[in-house]
Amino acid sequence: MISGGRLPAFALVFIETHHSFSYPETPRAYEHTSVTFTSFLLLFFGGIVTGTIGAMLGLGGGVFLVPFLALVFDLPMHQAIATSILAVIATSSAGAAMNVERQIVNLKLGMV
Numbered sequence: 001m002i003s004g005g006r007l008p009a010f011a012l013v014f015i016e017t018h019h020s021f022s023y024p025e026t027p028r029a030y031e032h033t034s035v036t037f038t039s040f041l042l043l044f045f046g047g048i049v050t051g052t053i054g055a056m057l058g059l060g061g062g063v064f065l066v067p068f069l070a071l072v073f074d075l076p077m078h079q080a081i082a083t084s085i086l087a088v089i090a091t092s093s094a095g096a097a098m099n100v101e102r103q104i105v106n107l108k109l110g111m112v
Contacts, residue, residue, distance in 0.1 A: 062088065
């Protein structure tokens with residue numbers, strides 16, 4: 001049970017915001033199906049900037065990438081978070097593959 005039987009403040013905020021929004025029938029992300037050259041450049045340089053700032057501060061780039069996608073490209077928050085998670089999976093898989101290729105990983109220990 002949560003301390004004193006009360007819900008944490010973030011749970012109450014989530015419950016309140018979840019019920020106060022009305023969701024459109026067609027998600028906003030499906031309205032923009034083509035990527036223009038300017039939006040591609042904005043995504044490319046935005047990714048470089050958010051990744052660089054995240055690396056300099058010792059944070060993941062998703063801390064800055066998710067708000068960038070949600071605010072600049074008007075992407076729904078769930079899709080912005082999913083994009084960030086996909087980027088983390090891709091980079092961590094590439095790093096793991098390189099470590100296996102260099103034979104600096106104990107695969108038997110990793111399977112435990």
